Amino acid sequence: MTTEDEHPAACIWRTRPLPTVPSEGDWAALSALDRRHAEGIAHPAARTRFVIGRALLHAAVTELAPELGHAPLELEVAASGRLDVAGREDLHISISHTRGLAAAAVSRDGGVGIDVEPIGRDDLPPPAVWLTEEERRRLGGGSRHARRRRLLRLWVAKEAAIKAGVRPRPVTRRTIEVDEEQRRVVGANGTAARTEEIASVSWFVVGDRFLVALARAAIPAVSGRTALTPIGGSGAR
Amino acid sequence: VNDRELRDLVLEVLSDIAPETDPAALDPTEDLRDELDLDSMDELNMITRISERLHLDIPEKDYPEMRTLDGAVRYLAGRTGALAG
DSSP, X not given: OOHHHHSOOSEEEEEEEOOSSOOHHHHHTSOHHHHHHHHTOOSHHHHHXXXXXXXXXHHHHHHHOGGGTTSOOOEEEOTTXXXXXXXXXXXXXXXXXXXXXXXXXXXXXXXXXXXEEETXXXXXXXXXXXXXXXXXXXXXXXOHHHHHXXXXXXXXXXXXXXXXXXXSSXXXXXXXXXXXXXXXXXXXXXXXXXXXXXXXXXXXXXXXXXXXXXXXXXXXXXXXXXXXXXXXSEEXX | OOHHHHHHHHHHHHHXXXXXSOGGGSOTTSBHHHHHTOOHHHHHHHHHHHHHHHTOOOOXXXXXXXXXXXXXXXXXXXXXXXXXX
């Protein structure tokens, strides 16, 4: 019996390398609505990313909530832009894809967000347009390589926190602040007290090539949560 | 700055961000992320460069208005027109 059997995971995340084209099985995981949307995507790589992201989410959701069976997931886009599983307000989901990898996260106990980027990516936007003044101050000096690694950690953490549906809304990149040391995201710039934690964040490296951030919206403690146990390109808590 | 110039500017920036694609062939009503395989970082780079070229501050809450070529041109025309006025 594993730890997860004793204490069912409240949140899992999974990653998957992107193939050139999705398989029939991947397409079969999509609802009719998502399939129509995918078929309308002009760019082949963008279409593949969409299909694999949905198929991976389907696998993760059915793993965490097996009672849903293997039928395609009916997904809804909330007014806030967040993706939800129709009729299952208890499930929180998030998808991310970048060139080469898709990632999906599912949670039973509050908002979750996931973001993935290639570690070697060097086209980050100018820090002034997406970091707060405090984050830029903390960034400091160091080698170009070290600075780029830190910037990428901040980028994926912010993207994941925004997807986690953190409050207060509307959340933008410059109204939240990443505290790397405390592994949390707090409100900034007058939208919330800077000490207010609005999400926890964890970083993982997948296959030596990709950096993943997983954000959990701040919530009251929930019993039965296990320790975070990432296994390769996946994890649970 | 007229609509045509704004459209050319957006296409020029897109050509730089997604050089392997042909922005001139894209459907102006479709999501740029799907048309050109852009992600959120590409999107912010696009908006930042347009903002710099036009000397225009574009707040993050307005980014969704620039998700299509037509939407971007419409938004920029409104903003630059408002500034000129």
